[in-house]
Amino acid sequence: MTRKKKPIVVNLPDEFQIHAVNDRFQEFLQILEEERPVVIDMSLVNSVDYAGLQLLYSLMRSCEEKELDFIITNVTPPVIQKIALCGLSGDLLKEGINGSV
Amino acid sequence: MDQFKQVFIEEAEELLGTLEDHLLNLEDAPEDRELIDAVFRVMHTIKGSAAMFDFKGIVDFTHVVESVLDQVRGGDLSVTRELIELTLQSRDHIHEMLSAPSDITPESESRSRELIGEFEKLTGRVEDKRNKPPAAGGEEEESFFSLYRILFIPDRDIFFSGTNLIALLEELQELGECSTIAYTSEIPSLSGYNPETSYIRWEFFLTTKASLNEVKDVFIFVESSCQLEVTLLVEGDREEGEGEKRLGEILISRGLITPDDLTGALKAQKPVGQIMMENGLISRSDVESALYQQKTERKLREKQGSGERENTIRVKSEKLDSLVDSVGELVTAQARLSQISSQYDDPSLNALAELIERLSTELRDNAMGLRMVPIGTTFSRFKRLVRDLSNTLGKEIILETKGGETELDKSVIDKLNDPLVHLIRNSIDHGIECPQARLEAGKRREGTVSLIADYSGANVVIQIRDDGAGLNKERILSKAREKGLVGVDEVLTENEIFKLILQPGFSTAKEVTDVSGRGVGMDVVSKEIESLGGSIFITSTSGKGSTISLSLPLTLAIIEGLLVRIGDEKFVIPLASVQACLELSREERELHREKRLFEFRGSMVPYIRLRELFLDRRDLPLREHLVVTQTENGIFGIVVDEVIGDYQTVIKNLGRLYKNLQLITGATILGDGTMALILDLNKITALAKVESSAGI
Known part of the structure; x- marks a missing residue:
């Protein structure tokens, strides 16, 4: 019997925008190396832009390739609105806005 | 930030x-x-x-x-x-x-x-149509919505433009009902990801009352950094009988479907290429090839439609100045290399020196070219000046411009603005008459001020021409005599009389207006043009108008010069002024010894001996050379000991201590590290004329 690995929870800050994506990108690369499910907690995020959402999408794709669970959770209304504006709700919020691993 | x-x-x-x-x-x-x-x-x-x-x-x-x-x-x-x-x-x-x-x-x-x-x-009131919410009922409701398909592909590097794409998408949503499809297949996983690259492309179906222009306006800020296609699928507000209604429109008008239903149905449609591929009629590469052709043709049409769209970058002028300075240093070093190589009989060294010379000349031309700006931009600014002044003075004036594509060094153009403003103001205020006076003089109601630029050798000549009353020669002369600027018996040429208006405090205007007439300005114009190494020439015909011509060097940084020698000293004569180089024979020297004249192309031309101006008057060499030059004072011969040859002259300012030096415009460093002074021919010839008339 294999035991399911404990997920890594990433708490994103209040702003997740272009000026922070380079740092986040490096952090996400390190997280991926751990080969564990990823939970992105967006409860603090009030402001996100296209660059931030696209990076989340790439992380999601990386998790899919490695067959790791990927969940975005506690999404705040302004972020839901931005995700919908970009037409990404179907992919990024497929587990619902409070999805669990 | x-x-x-x-x-x-x-x-x-x-x-x-x-x-x-x-x-x-x-x-x-x-x-x-x-x-x-x-x-x-x-x-x-x-x-x-x-x-x-x-x-x-x-x-x-x-x-x-x-x-x-x-x-x-x-x-x-x-x-x-x-x-x-x-x-x-x-x-x-x-x-x-x-x-x-x-x-x-x-x-x-x-x-x-x-x-x-x-x-x-x-x-009546400023109606804010753009942000007006959709009407809840009444007349507005009767008008049709239009349906647009918008394909929006941001350039990969769009993040660098600072564009907030989400704000743009919000603006689009505000126009009506918008369905968004994001194509995300190109977003790589993190291993191949660049956080500063855009990978998504979007397709929107927008149902709105907005016009095609209003939809396109949403993308105004990004139109140069994206591919955009806005297609009107269903047109609203169509006039009756203007064409066949589409099925979707009829179904909506009958209340059988909503615009959303139509949008959904249209979204379900497959592109033609995909249907053809599925039917095995064509391959994917056939589709890609056809799409490529479509894209290329579209680009071509866009180019033809909007004129040549050039790729440009914005560079601070200081950086260009720095580049030109470096090129100047390179040119000086190259001159030194050429000089050294000429002292050795080494074919490899000589060939290398020639190559460096050719390359540095090419680099110099390119660097100078970067700073060249068409004068048209400056000209177009004066349209407003002429319009406003005409209104203020109750005159009717047309501004005509010609030669706007003529290019000048940016530093020259920057300094040219104020002198041109003064000259145009003067033309409008004192030159062009009121409509009534013009009609009485048998002229058109509207006066014309023309700005004309053209190349003249290594110079650019800018003319400010008006068809006004012209300058009054007698009044100028009498005012100059009254002010003691001209002696009672002194005889002046027409140009000399007209140039008196460039003297400080000189104005013949009967009334001082807000626009001009205080005599402040024309002397400033004259000084500015002189500081640019230029000259002013004035012609005028009473009742017909005046023309003020400004002759300006193309650039202030590097010029083509003619290097000459007097004794042990070397001087540079701007090559643009040189018409010919001759030998001054002993016979000719003796023939007109007192009058200092020589024959050039059938005319007697005066000459100036630089040796007498700068060195010892007595110690004349056996053989002398004459450089024939065209100056604003006419044709003059400049007598030197030796003509060395042409020389790329990097102009160096002499500094504040020498700012009052009259006959020299600057200096340059020669290949051997010594210095040569650059001659101000206009000042030298003017001095010679004064000395000649004074019998010195």
Whole structure:
């Protein structure tokens, strides 16, 4: 019997925008190396832009390739609105806005 | 952030310049739809850019002006002289606000209110159509929605433009019902990901009452950094009998489906290429190839439609100055290399020196070319000046420009603005007569001021020509004698008399106006042109008008010179002035010894011996050379000991200690490290004329 690995929870800050994506990108690369499910907690995020959402999408794709669970959770209304504006709700919020691993 | 704000201010200033041009052209062609659209777009762009930096004062004000222009664009408001005047004043107000874009001062707020009030007087009320919510019922409901398909592919590097794409998508959503499809297949996993690259492309289906232009306007800020296709699938508000209704429209009008149903159905449609591929008629590469052809043809059409769209980058002028300085140093070092190589009989060294010389000449030309700017941009600014002055003085004046494509060094153009303003003001104030006086003189009501630029050798000649009353030679002469500028018996040529108006404090204007007539200005013009290494020539015919010609060097940094020697000293004569190099034979020297004349192309031409001007008057060499030059004082021969040859002259200023040096314009460093002075031929020949008339 294999035991399911404990997920890594990433708490994103209040702003997740272009000026922070380079740092986040490096952090996400390190997280991926751990080969564990990823939970992105967006409860603090009030402001996100296209660059931030696209990076989340790439992380999601990386998790899919490695067959790791990927969940975005506690999404705040302004972020839901931005995700919908970009037409990404179907992919990024497929587990619902409070999805669990 | 400050850096971005600075870029915003610079771009906004450029846009305001464009706006002024468009408005002035629109005044002459009030029905021109393209101009109306262009004026609207400029205002919209300024508003949008200001919003990015939260410059509230500018945003609020431009929003109102934009709404008025939108009414014009929609055909609800006509282009009148008053509207143009108000929009020009608004442009000036925005220009003022740009000096402190974050601040809303009481003065600025009051001026905004004042202008908005004027707009309201003109339009009844400023109707904000763009942000008006969809009507809940009544007449509006009867009109059809249009359905657009929008394909939006941001360039990969769009993040670098600072564009906020989400704000753009929000703006699009505000226009109506919008379905968004994001194509994400190109987003790589993190291993191949670049956080500063855009990978998504979007397709939108927008149901709205907005026009095609209004939909396209949403993408104004990114149109140069994306691929955009806006296709009208279903057209709303169509006039009856204007064409066959589409099935979707009929079904909506019968209440059988909603616009959303139609949008959904249209979304389900497959592209033709996909159907053909599925039917096995064509391969994927056939589709890609056809799409490529389509894209190329579209690009070509766009290029033909909008003129040659050049790829440009914005570079600070200081960087260009620095480049030119470095090139100047390189040219000097190259001269030294050439000099050294000539002392050795080494073919490899000589070949290398020649190669470096060729390359440095090419680099010099390219570097200088970077700083060359067409004078047309400066000319177009004067259209507003002429318009406003004509209104102030109650005159009717047309500004004509010619040769706007003529290029001059940016540093020359920058310093040329003020002198040109003075000269144009003078032409309008003192030259062009009032309409009544013109009619009485048998002329057209409207006077004409022409600005004409053209190349003349290594110089550019700019003419300011008017068809006004012309200069009064007698009055100028009598005023000059009264002021003691000209002796009672002194005989002057026509050009010399006219040039008296360039003397400090000289004005023959009967009345001093706000515009000109205080005699302050023309002497400043003269000094400015002289400081640019240029000269002024004036012609005028009483009753017919005047022409002031400014002859200016193309550049102030590096010139082609003729290197000459007197004794052990070397001097540079600007090659642009040189007409010929001759030998001054002993016979010729003796023949006209006293008068110092020589025969050149059938005429007797005076000469000046530089040795006598700068060195020992007695110790004449056996053989001398004559450099025949064209100056503003006529043709003169300059006698030197030896003509060494042409020389790329990097001009160095002599510094403040030598600023009053009269006969020299600068210096250059030669290949052997010594210095050569650059001669000011106009001053030298003027001095010679004075000495000659004084019998020295």
